[in-house]
Amino acid sequence: MVNLTSEQTERYSRNIIMREIGGKGQKKLLSSHVLIIPGIYGELFASSLYLAAAGIGKITVIGNESLISYLENFKNEVEDLNPDVKFNVLPETHLPNLQSKIDVVITTLPSKHEYILNNNFIRGVPIVLGSVSDGKGIMTVVSDRKRLQTYISNHTINNLFPTTAGFLGILQVVETVKIILGHKHLDEPERLEFDLLSMEFKTTRRDET
Template identity: 30%
Template sequence: MLTDDQLDRYARHIVLREVGGIGQQKLLDSKVLVIGAGGLGSPLILYLAAAGVGTIGVVDDDVVDLSNLQRQIAHGTAQIGTPKVESAKAAVARINPDVKIVPHAERLIRGNVRKLFQYYDLVADGSDNFETRFLINDACYFLNKPLVSAAMLQFEGQLSTYKPYLGEGHPCYRCIFPSPPPADVARTCGEAGVLGALAGTMGSLQAVEVLKELLDIGQSMSGQLLIYDALYADFRKVRVKPDPGCPLCGDQPAIKEDF
């Protein structure tokens, strides 16, 4: 049963036919792991907390830096030097006392990925490097966890949901991006730049897809890649099929579970 305060707080959800009181309780019972409390993770964490997702784990080993504040809205000037997971926890506490934030002040590696992922219903990737993205994808495949992933650089963002463990029609991240680009091609936001407000757009879209997956409503983004060009206000969706030659989920997989 929702409390009176919760009925007021989530009233705009409850009147939605697709959510209602049952859906809101489902969100309160859900556990989401967010990788990265930076540009994407900041709006994602705040909107999931506002929506009443009951448990949000946050994985990040970095501290707040002045250069983060142009886009990482979960943090402020007073938090410079503070671990991002603690700053994000404080920001959520100001928004919604219903939500439990579990800070994981560590870097995601093969040695801890199973321990971190097994507790959560869904993983949301807001990381900023390909090594971590591939690790997250592989772990979600082997552990049967839905993955909602967003990325951005300069004026462009990308978003998709990956559920390859469901089989036919559900590609994984490696089906689209088989391997990391060469080091001299792969650039970070620190190297190439990024429009700060783009992080808000992509993180908010990512939050919507997470909520849809938790509630099992609407059309999943699995099998589709959303591309947003901020300079031209252009959204387009590209249909993506599983790759039979994918080294993870293809016909002859070469990647083995090693974590």
């Protein structure tokens, strides 16, 4: 891995100074590739900006034609926030041809989970999965993609509160950073459940499930 430049050392100083990250961890973040398969879209803006701020070197978003054209300006925003980051929006058909290895997939229902289930190159890649409805949501990290089915079937997005998607999207970035750094993270069936209206939260650990 290439050494950090002095500009990068300054930009990421608040990351590097923490023993959980350090210069070594920052280099890992810079050489990682995160794939976002969006669901409700609100979450993808929050995720992308915070992934870029952290220095995730490559962010790929999969979407349809209207999302791709909408995100053209957003790409400039992300790369202006952090020029170390390459932010690409690709059509669904390109998925099987992605050149670089993916380190983490972030997806939120009702995303096109078929992409995950049917594409073998995503096999073995941790999936930070989210699901939201009104002020509530769930986040987990799935390593066996067959487990996605459990979450897919019961999904609705009624009365989505204005901040729910963003809240989930940013939480997904926290887990993604932990995964890339090799730290302990949620491991399905472990999950976080939240309700922003009642401000109730529950993190379920393996020994409790």
